[in-house]
Amino acid sequence: MPRRRPGSSLTAARELYLEVTKDPSARPLVVASWQRSIEYEVKSGCINAPYLENPNLDSPLARAALPIVNRLHEQLADDPVSTMITDRDGVVLSRKLSHEGLTTRLNRVQLAPGHVFAERYVGTNGIGTALASGRPVMIAGSQHYVEELRDFHCAAVPILHPVRRTLLGAFNLTTVRQGSAGMLMALARSVAGQIEGEIAAISSRRERALFQDYMDACSSVRPGPVLALNREVVMMNEQLRSAVTGPDHYALLDHAREIAADARFEGTRSIALPSGRVAELRVGRSRREGSDAGAVFRVRVIGRPQPGPVLAAGPGRPGVRLVGSSPQWLRAVAETEAAFAAGSWLHLVGEAGTGRRTLVHAVHGAHSAGRRLETVEAPPSETPNATEHWLREVRELRARPSTVVLLRDVHLLGDRLRRHLTRLLARPDGTATGQLIMTSQPSMVTTDDELHSLCGASVEVPPLRHRYGDIEHLVRFFLLKYRPSGESGCSPDALAMLERCPWPENVRQLESVIRGLARRPIGGIIRVDDLPPECRVSSHKVLTAIEALERDAILRGLMDRNSNVQRTAQDLGISRATMYRKMRRYGIVPSSLT
Structure with missing residues (x-):
C-alpha cells in the first residue's frame, strides 16, 4: 500500500480505503475496521494514543494473565517479539520484550503500558480491531491505518469471561519479522485460551471465597442483615431484603459498591438513607490466598422513616x-x-x-x-x-x-x-x-x-444520585419555575425512571431536563415517552473510568442537542450505528429515534 499522498490526512485515508476495498486479498474484517477508522476521523499521518497513568493491574484479567505472559517471555528468549495484555478499553496493561531494538521502535509509536490503542484513537491495529470486532485478528504491515504502525505485524485475540462471555481485554503479539503470521496467530490463540482458563479458576476461587465469608456472616449467632458484593456478584440475606426497601435499597447498594471498590477500607461507615434512617455498615474484606474477593457488610438500620418537608x-x-x-x-x-x-x-x-x-x-x-x-x-x-x-x-x-x-x-x-x-x-x-x-x-x-x-x-x-428522596421535590420545583401557569406533573413511571438516572451533572442536569420538558407542548403530565434519552439510562453495571467518561459525553451531547442522535453522533465523531450501539451498551434508550 503506498504512503500517504499530498492533501489532508482524512482525504488520503479515504483514497487508501478505496484501494483496500479493491484488493482481492483484503479481508472483510480489515475493510470494516478501516471504515470505522475513517468515521472516527483518525489521522493516518501521525500516532495519537492517549495515555492513562497507573493502569489497573489488580483486575482479574491482569492477575490471571501476568504469570502466563511472564513464562512465555522466558520461552521467547531473544526473539524480536513483544507480548502485551490490554483491558477492554484498549489500555496496554503490560508489555514484555527482550529485544532492545524492538523496545525503541515500540516506544516511538507509543505502544507501551498506559497508552490506549482502541480503534477510536489509533485506527486499524491488532489490539483495537480485535476488541472492536470481538474476533482474533492478524493486522500486518500496510493493513494498519496509521502509517507509523505499518512496519509491524500484530496478532491479537480477545479475552472473554469464561462464564458470562463478556469482553475483558486482549492478548497481543507484535513483531517486525515477516512471514510469521501463522505462528503468531496460533501462539496468540493458545495463550489467550490459557488466560481464560486461569480467569475461570480465579473467578471460581473469588466467588467461592466471598460466598463462604457471606455464609459465615449469615450463620453467626446473631447474624442480622448481611450484604456481600464485588464487581460481579451481589448477595443479601432475607433480613436485609425486608429491612431495607425502595429508595433505601438502591441507596444502600450504591454506597456499598463505592465502599467495596476501595480494597483498602475496612471498619465502620454510617450512611444516611433517603427515608431519614441511618445504616451502620461494618465492613470486612474477603481475602483468600492474597486476593481480594470483595466486601462483606453487616448492616444495622437505625431510626424510623421520617417524612421530611419539601x-x-x-x-x-x-x-x-x-x-x-x-x-x-x-x-x-x-x-x-x-x-x-x-x-x-x-x-x-x-x-x-x-x-x-x-x-x-x-x-x-x-x-x-x-x-x-x-x-x-x-x-x-x-x-x-x-x-x-x-x-x-x-x-x-x-x-x-x-x-x-x-x-x-x-x-x-x-x-x-x-x-x-x-x-x-x-x-x-x-x-x-x-x-x-x-x-x-x-x-x-x-x-x-x-x-x-x-x-x-x-x-x-x-451528589444527586445519593439524594433519592429529593428527585420528586426537585422535579416539582423546576416544573413550577418553568411552567408557572397550567397543571403539570410527572407520572409514577417517569418519576421512577428519573430516580434511577446516574445524573453525571447532578441538579444542574436535572434542571436542564425539566426546563426542556416544560417548554415542549407535551400536555400536563410528563410520561416516560416524553423523557429525553439521557434520562432513560437503565443499566446499573459498574463502568470503567473510560466507559463512564464516554457514557457521560453521550448523555451531555444528547442534552445539548435536544436529543438529536444523528447530530450528537456527528459531533462525537462516530457513526449513527456506533452511537446506537453505545447507547444500548450503557442502557440509554431514547423515547424516539431522531
Missing part, C-alpha cells in the same frame, strides 16, 4: 429555604449554616452541579447581616501577570470590612498558584477581616492539602 430550613433563622429533605442534604445545609454563622472559614466539597453555589447564596442571604458576597473565579491562565493580578484581587477583597469572599473551584488552581494562595491566606494580616469560603471537587481534595487545612470547617455536598 423546603428545608436550617437550624438557625428560618430564612434558609432550599429544596430537598434527604438526610445528606439537610446535614450539608445545617453544617454550612453553622460554620457561616460562626464566621469560620469554610470549604465546600462536591461534584459539579450539586448546588454548592446555591447553598452559599442561600446561607449568605439568611445570615449576611449586611455583609457583601464577592465571588472570585479561578484565573483563566497562570502567567506571572495573571497570577499577580488574581492574588492582589483576593488580598484586596479580604481587606474589605465585613466581606464574604467566595473562591470558586480552587481545584483548578495549579500547584504554584496554590502555594502562593496558601502563603497569602496563612500570613497574619490585621487588615484582612473578610470571611472566606472555598469550593472544589472531591477528587481533587487530599487530607494533606495545606490550602484545605486552612479552613475551620469542611462540608461535603452530596
